[in-house]
Amino acid sequence: MSAAKQSGPAKPVDVKQALAWLESHGTQKQIKELERYGIVATRPFGVSVGELKQYAKQLGRDHGLAQELWASGRYEARLLAVFVDEPERVGVKQLTQWARDFDNWSLVDSACFHLFDQTPHAWKMVPRWAKARAEFTKRSAFALIWSLTVHDKSAPDKSFREGLKLIEAGAHDERNFVKKAVNMALRAVGKRNLALNAAAIKTAQRLARLEDATPKWVGSHALRELQSPALRKRLG
Numbered sequence: 001m002s003a004a005k006q007s008g009p010a011k012p013v014d015v016k017q018a019l020a021w022l023e024s025h026g027t028q029k030q031i032k033e034l035e036r037y038g039i040v041a042t043r044p045f046g047v048s049v050g051e052l053k054q055y056a057k058q059l060g061r062d063h064g065l066a067q068e069l070w071a072s073g074r075y076e077a078r079l080l081a082v083f084v085d086e087p088e089r090v091g092v093k094q095l096t097q098w099a100r101d102f103d104n105w106s107l108v109d110s111a112c113f114h115l116f117d118q119t120p121h122a123w124k125m126v127p128r129w130a131k132a133r134a135e136f137t138k139r140s141a142f143a144l145i146w147s148l149t150v151h152d153k154s155a156p157d158k159s160f161r162e163g164l165k166l167i168e169a170g171a172h173d174e175r176n177f178v179k180k181a182v183n184m185a186l187r188a189v190g191k192r193n194l195a196l197n198a199a200a201i202k203t204a205q206r207l208a209r210l211e212d213a214t215p216k217w218v219g220s221h222a223l224r225e226l227q228s229p230a231l232r233k234r235l236g
Helices: 015-024 028-036 049-059 062-070 075-084 094-099 105-114 120-128 136-149 157-170 178-189 194-207 213-226 229-235
Strands: none
Touching: 015 049, 015 062, 015 075, 049 075, 062 075, 075 105, 094 120, 094 136, 105 136, 105 178, 120 136, 120 157, 136 157, 136 178, 157 178, 157 194, 178 194, 178 213, 194 213, 194 229
């Protein structure tokens, strides 16, 4: 049984109890919501992300419980694992395995924004995943860049400039969940500060000039936001 920290409930919760909680809180309505957002989930319970986050607060951070929840293979159990895991205890092996297990965009983005970007290995994984063949593993690289632009306040511009190179290369991948993450990452880098805005605009312009429809879409779509007066005003 995996014990939660003191910030969690009075009595430790094990994986069986956590899965039972998910089972009792699931609804068919929420399962249909997943379908509406294009989330192809593995054996979903039908519990909303909001409910999962509230339950995760009750549980507290628990690395052991997170491993067991992930091993169950079920969609909301894996989301809950993301919310309760301890970033400082997450190693490269776990990051690699979890990224291989990704089977929908929601799980990718949740993991990158709520766990992966807080680990000490986040930047190391970006170039590795950018070279991945699997669609959702590759999406992880760009979702993580996107997340790091928001959450890594101390990262130097150089790191994001290197990210722009990966974005430019990744923009040729026509798979839907990759190209959308590439586009979001490009826009996110360009919203970090004025210098990166200028660098992101140059990247987007090069892509927009290409004849290939996929990079052209990525670049053109990004330019609308990157060159908007509202963004320039905010950054200025």
